[in-house]
Amino acid sequence: MKLISENKIDALGRVTLPAQIRHKLGMDKGDSVDIFEDNGYMIIKKHNNSCVFCGHSKNLIEYNHKHICSNCLDNLKK
Known part of the structure; x- marks a missing residue:
């Protein structure tokens, strides 16, 4: 350091x-x-923003100041 x-x-x-x-x-x-x-x-x-469910930082969507990746969003829709 x-x-x-x-x-x-x-x-x-x-x-x-x-x-x-x-x-x-x-x-x-x-x-x-x-x-x-x-x-x-x-x-x-x-x-660095990351998905609140899985921690990934790509393909994020913001909802109510939280970030969700497209994979987790698809799983939530099921």
């Missing part, structure tokens, strides 16, 4: 993500991130 920058937490608990990393990951204003805690480390990962 490589240290990119050291940032301070502001009064509202926010941290700015370095532009270098945002650009490298193709992130833009309004994109979501996933935040994990693992053995004392905070891990911030670019969020």
